[in-house]
Amino acid sequence: MTPEELVATANRLLYMEGLADTAGHASVRSPTDDNVVYINPFSVSRGEIRPKDVVKITLDNEPVDPDAPDPVAEAEIHTAVYRNRPEINAVLHTHPPIATLFSISGTDLVAAFTRGAIFDRPVPVYNRPDLLTTREEGELMMEAMGERDELLIKAHGAVVAGEDLKRAFTRTMYLEINAYHQLYASILGNANTLTPEEAERITETTWRQRSIDKVWNHYVWEASQNGYLPDEW
Amino acid sequence: MTPEELVATANRLLYMEGLADTAGHASVRSPTDDNVVYINPFSVSRGEIRPKDVVKITLDNEPVDPDAPDPVAEAEIHTAVYRNRPEINAVLHTHPPIATLFSISGTDLVAAFTRGAIFDRPVPVYNRPDLLTTREEGELMMEAMGERDELLIKAHGAVVAGEDLKRAFTRTMYLEINAYHQLYASILGNANTLTPEEAERITETTWRQRSIDKVWNHYVWEASQNGYLPDEW
Amino acid sequence: MTPEELVATANRLLYMEGLADTAGHASVRSPTDDNVVYINPFSVSRGEIRPKDVVKITLDNEPVDPDAPDPVAEAEIHTAVYRNRPEINAVLHTHPPIATLFSISGTDLVAAFTRGAIFDRPVPVYNRPDLLTTREEGELMMEAMGERDELLIKAHGAVVAGEDLKRAFTRTMYLEINAYHQLYASILGNANTLTPEEAERITETTWRQRSIDKVWNHYVWEASQNGYLPDEW
Amino acid sequence: MTPEELVATANRLLYMEGLADTAGHASVRSPTDDNVVYINPFSVSRGEIRPKDVVKITLDNEPVDPDAPDPVAEAEIHTAVYRNRPEINAVLHTHPPIATLFSISGTDLVAAFTRGAIFDRPVPVYNRPDLLTTREEGELMMEAMGERDELLIKAHGAVVAGEDLKRAFTRTMYLEINAYHQLYASILGNANTLTPEEAERITETTWRQRSIDKVWNHYVWEASQNGYLPDEW
Numbered sequence: 001m002t003p004e005e006l007v008a009t010a011n012r013l014l015y016m017e018g019l020a021d022t023a024g025h026a027s028v029r030s031p032t033d034d035n036v037v038y039i040n041p042f043s044v045s046r047g048e049i050r051p052k053d054v055v056k057i058t059l060d061n062e063p064v065d066p067d068a069p070d071p072v073a074e075a076e077i078h079t080a081v082y083r084n085r086p087e088i089n090a091v092l093h094t095h096p097p098i099a100t101l102f103s104i105s106g107t108d109l110v111a112a113f114t115r116g117a118i119f120d121r122p123v124p125v126y127n128r129p130d131l132l133t134t135r136e137e138g139e140l141m142m143e144a145m146g147e148r149d150e151l152l153i154k155a156h157g158a159v160v161a162g163e164d165l166k167r168a169f170t171r172t173m174y175l176e177i178n179a180y181h182q183l184y185a186s187i188l189g190n191a192n193t194l195t196p197e198e199a200e201r202i203t204e205t206t207w208r209q210r211s212i213d214k215v216w217n218h219y220v221w222e223a224s225q226n227g228y229l230p231d232e233w
Numbered sequence: 234m235t236p237e238e239l240v241a242t243a244n245r246l247l248y249m250e251g252l253a254d255t256a257g258h259a260s261v262r263s264p265t266d267d268n269v270v271y272i273n274p275f276s277v278s279r280g281e282i283r284p285k286d287v288v289k290i291t292l293d294n295e296p297v298d299p300d301a302p303d304p305v306a307e308a309e310i311h312t313a314v315y316r317n318r319p320e321i322n323a324v325l326h327t328h329p330p331i332a333t334l335f336s337i338s339g340t341d342l343v344a345a346f347t348r349g350a351i352f353d354r355p356v357p358v359y360n361r362p363d364l365l366t367t368r369e370e371g372e373l374m375m376e377a378m379g380e381r382d383e384l385l386i387k388a389h390g391a392v393v394a395g396e397d398l399k400r401a402f403t404r405t406m407y408l409e410i411n412a413y414h415q416l417y418a419s420i421l422g423n424a425n426t427l428t429p430e431e432a433e434r435i436t437e438t439t440w441r442q443r444s445i446d447k448v449w450n451h452y453v454w455e456a457s458q459n460g461y462l463p464d465e466w
Numbered sequence: 467m468t469p470e471e472l473v474a475t476a477n478r479l480l481y482m483e484g485l486a487d488t489a490g491h492a493s494v495r496s497p498t499d500d501n502v503v504y505i506n507p508f509s510v511s512r513g514e515i516r517p518k519d520v521v522k523i524t525l526d527n528e529p530v531d532p533d534a535p536d537p538v539a540e541a542e543i544h545t546a547v548y549r550n551r552p553e554i555n556a557v558l559h560t561h562p563p564i565a566t567l568f569s570i571s572g573t574d575l576v577a578a579f580t581r582g583a584i585f586d587r588p589v590p591v592y593n594r595p596d597l598l599t600t601r602e603e604g605e606l607m608m609e610a611m612g613e614r615d616e617l618l619i620k621a622h623g624a625v626v627a628g629e630d631l632k633r634a635f636t637r638t639m640y641l642e643i644n645a646y647h648q649l650y651a652s653i654l655g656n657a658n659t660l661t662p663e664e665a666e667r668i669t670e671t672t673w674r675q676r677s678i679d680k681v682w683n684h685y686v687w688e689a690s691q692n693g694y695l696p697d698e699w
Numbered sequence: 700m701t702p703e704e705l706v707a708t709a710n711r712l713l714y715m716e717g718l719a720d721t722a723g724h725a726s727v728r729s730p731t732d733d734n735v736v737y738i739n740p741f742s743v744s745r746g747e748i749r750p751k752d753v754v755k756i757t758l759d760n761e762p763v764d765p766d767a768p769d770p771v772a773e774a775e776i777h778t779a780v781y782r783n784r785p786e787i788n789a790v791l792h793t794h795p796p797i798a799t800l801f802s803i804s805g806t807d808l809v810a811a812f813t814r815g816a817i818f819d820r821p822v823p824v825y826n827r828p829d830l831l832t833t834r835e836e837g838e839l840m841m842e843a844m845g846e847r848d849e850l851l852i853k854a855h856g857a858v859v860a861g862e863d864l865k866r867a868f869t870r871t872m873y874l875e876i877n878a879y880h881q882l883y884a885s886i887l888g889n890a891n892t893l894t895p896e897e898a899e900r901i902t903e904t905t906w907r908q909r910s911i912d913k914v915w916n917h918y919v920w921e922a923s924q925n926g927y928l929p930d931e932w
Contacts, residue, residue: 022451023348042443045451047458073438095348097413104345104414105421112803114828114855115722115794129347129431131438155414155427156347180796181803181854183420187882188804194854198828205772205830210741218721218744225746255684256581275676278684280691306671328581330646337578337647338654362580362664364671388647388660389580416653488917489814508909511917513924539904561814563879570811570880571887595813595897597904621880621893622813649886 003028003038004051005233006165010092011040013169013219015047016228019094019176022046024157027078028165029089035059037078041069051233059083061135074131080138081145081161088149090165092172095157099123099179103152109179111194116178117202118171120194124148129155150175166216173215236261236271237284238466239398243325244273246402246452248280249461252327252409255279257390260311261398262322268292270311274302284466292316294368307364313371314378314394321382323398325405328390332356332412336385342412344427349411350435351404353427357381362388383408399449406448469494469504470517471699472631476558477506479635479685481513482694485560485642488512490623493544494631495555501525503544507535517699525549527601540597546604547611547627554615556631558638561623565589565645569618575645577660582644583668584637586660590614595621616641632682639681702727702737703750704932705864709791710739712868712918714746715927718793718875721745723856726777727864728788734758736777740768750932758782760834773830779837780844780860787848789864791871794856798822798878802851808878810893815877816901817870819893823847828854849874865915872914 001009010026024046030036037057040046044053055071056064061079063071078091102109108122126144130137132153141159145151149171151159158175162168185191194202223229234242243259257279263269270290273279277286288304289297294312296304311324335342341355359377363370365386374392378384382404384392391408395401418424427435456462467475476492490512496502503523506512510519521537522530527545529537544557568575574588592610596603598619607625611617615637617625624641628634651657660668689695700708709725723745729735736756739745743752754770755763760778762770777790801808807821825843829836831852840858844850848870850858857874861867884890893901922928 022448043447043450045454047451048454098417100346101414101418101421104418104425105423106425107421112854113799114830129427130434131347133438155345155425155431181800183417184797184882185800185803187420187886188800188806190804192803192805192854194828198854201829205832214742215721217742218746221744221747255681276680276683278680278687280684281687331650333579334647334651334654337651337658338656339658340654362660363667364580366671388578388658388664416650420653488914509913509916511920514920564883566812567880567884567887570884570891571889572891573887595893596900597813599904621811621891621897649883653886 002051003030004054006090007038007040007054008049008051008233009220009223009229010165010169011046011049012228013223014092014094014172015045016223016226017173017176017219019096019172020046024094025072025074025078025092026165027075027091029082030056034086036064037075037082039075039078040072042072043069047228073133076135076138077132077141077159080132080135080142081159083138084142085161087163088161090162090168092160092168093157094160094172096172096176096179098183099152099158099175100156101183102179103154103156107182109152109175109182111178111199112185112191113178113181114202114206115174116181117194117199118174118207119150119178120196120199120203123150123152123175125152125154127154129153166212169219170212170215173219235284236263237287239323240271240273240287241282241284241466242453242462243398243402244279244282245461246456247325247327247405248278249456249459250406250409250452252329252405253279257327258305258307258311258325259398260308260324262315263289267319269297270308270315272308272311273305275305276302280461306366309368309371310365310374310392313365313368313375314392317375318394320396321394323395323401325393325401326390327393327405329405329409329412331416332385332391332408333389334416335412336387336389340415342385342408342415344411344432345418345424346411346414347435347439348407349414350427350432351407351440352383352411353429353432353436356383356385356408358385358387360387362386399445402452403445403448406452468517469496470520472556473504473506473520474515474517474699475686475695476631476635477512477515478694479689480558480560480638481511482689482692483639483642483685485562485638486512490560491538491540491544491558492631493541493557495548496522500552502530503541503548505541505544506538508538509535513694539599542601542604543598543607543625546598546601546608547625550608551627553629554627556628556634558626558634559623560626560638562638562642562645564649565618565624565641566622567649568645569620569622575618575641575648577644577665578651578657579644579647580668580672581640582647583660583665584640584673585616585644586662586665586669589616589618589641591618591620593620595619632678635685636678636681639685701750702729703753705789706737706739706753707748707750707932708919708928709864709868710745710748711927712922713791713793713871714744715922715925716872716875716918718795718871719745723793724771724773724777724791725864726774726790728781729755733785735763736774736781738774738777739771741771742768746927772832775834775837776831776840776858779831779834779841780858783841784860786862787860789861789867791859791867792856793859793871795871795875795878797882798851798857798874799855800882801878802853802855808851808874808881810877810898811884811890812877812880813901813905814873815880816893816898817873817906818849818877819895819898819902822849822851822874824851824853826853828852865911868918869911869914872918
């Protein structure tokens, strides 16, 4: 897929899964220029975005093409990650309906289910719920995120990074699936979490290329099957 | 859109979102006569209403055309708002499945999520759950609502007003989305709410014309995409 | 509608609403013979039943046509109501996913929402969860139900009766909608219920022929719209 | 149905019901060779699997055809059951979103609803959440399962066995339906469970061939109706 197709596809999968609607966005770093990011425009719904709608910005959050439509208001979330983390090539900002709750209640979101084993330590929380629109805020966010690949923004949403888009997407899905299990197990009494040893062992057997491919392929198939992705762009 | 199209569209979006079914209704004030309101008829399902079904009443809740079908039984909810609040041009009465719970349990519904930042103070509650069918009840309801744009009726539903329909609709959606986050965060322990300062800052950056347009356009697109709105009326 | 069409339609609406699937059934008393009941056969899925599948039994739970397919195993639920309550002409037995919970936890299910105002006193519970297959069990069930139009069977489901099918169906929907509001309000703290005076006043304004017609017509429209009811039988 | 058709059909029903997506799998023992198992391949989504995708392995978890695609990573879950339980001819491994919660919180999952009466004793839990990929782990799992037909794997999922596929599928559905009732009744206060006597009586009247056929036929019909099963393979 082209970078534009990756961004459009990610948005539509997130829309299908209820993780993005009027808000939420995806980006990938240009494979040919580390300083360029492909990202959502401001105005197009996440369920109908097409590759031709995708816009390009620099790591300084400046438009590559000054005549292009505006990027999303919070493009800085993405550029802050790319500036600070050279190994990261895809970023998703979502409003996951369950994971976000942990940032509201101040509860640790941490591995409690096999598919959440990659979250062996509590997901960090950035405590300022505001829209992230300035470079200063982006840098403060990165202080909270550090070297982690996932972050909650208090009362706002999640930021998930990946070496590639498949990893960022699978990690986003696992974050919400793990959050679901923690939330509802807590109704029964105690949402016991995995021990660090369990989490590490399970990550070793599940966080593999063929498993990540399987997850991505499943959601692409499901989206195609149900009209969330067109037969061709 | 014509006033009739606005009322029909609002009903169908609310039906799609589970906020109206056999009950719930929308109105707009006539752009040419402040004393006239366009509103649902009693008998037509909210998911199938068409512009030609919409009826007109005066602010005294009298039919403009005595031969037209009856308006909804609770038209007084709408006329009471329009009589008391000249700046309001659209009113939605819904039965939001989560926001209503706060009026049952007596819990403050207040900003806990970015998209609920506009509810920086607890949403007022009108404590009489009865159907609102008389002018006296309408005036009592307005005492509870005052200058606020949103109100819960105890064990019954919500009333949301707006300078225009897009604002009333977006506010209705945000009310329910905020309620969702408060309810489910409370399962985890504490549904911390935004500070007044946080709520004010976030409102400044999110409650803007282009954001409200984006929300409205998203739901209109989604409704068209899924058969909730016809290709043409 | 013919009695067969009423039974088939009720089943399909209940299936659409998640109140019947492999189980649950509907019956109506014959308009021409008080001793005859039209009811589901055992084997046909509730979502695909057609008028020609409907079978007839007597109030003694004997087949009118000995060569007809078996009725549902729990036909006695229906015949017990008809034998004891001459004013009742329709009975629905469902497994409502929320109302049933109250019979498991031993919590009173009682008016907490406007559309549940008709349940002004706690819904009675029959404390034997077994399948009801004998006349003796049917009579014991009626001792618990008495003159009420709704009953929970412990850890099993609901029985709702009506002077006609529209009333039995609307009452069934309201039972589940009220149960939803009580359950989820209890997460917030206290699921306050309506006072008997509030419940009585609201019932007077909502439990009217035109309101019941509106509810029935809405669900029939929704079912037709979404393929749950065929264009013609 | 052929063994390949049974495996493909079971996967698609589980996908429809939200019990399998990128994970979860079904197997049946060969009717002509007790040492051979038909099972999912690793890479095909559970919602799109076709009979020709199904692979064959021995009870030692070796491929019958060395050139066939890999089976699922956890095929050992299935072969361990077949090796130890000669009367079992079908095994389903799912990630049921509610039943699994009980293994996280350490709460007994036990009969609380008529359709869960077959779980008259608490479902056993295997306390190692790891992927099950070795024979040693399979044997440890069987120590936890013993002579029971259902098992939870801690923070991971469920294993359900049956004399035939219809029984394994119906038991899987009942496990999740019972878990739903226990979980949500606990919000109301106390999720009272059936007494052993109640559970035994209800099992006698519900766990019969014609009831199991009815459940299976219902879901096959529903899947065909909604595009989860093709008109022909």
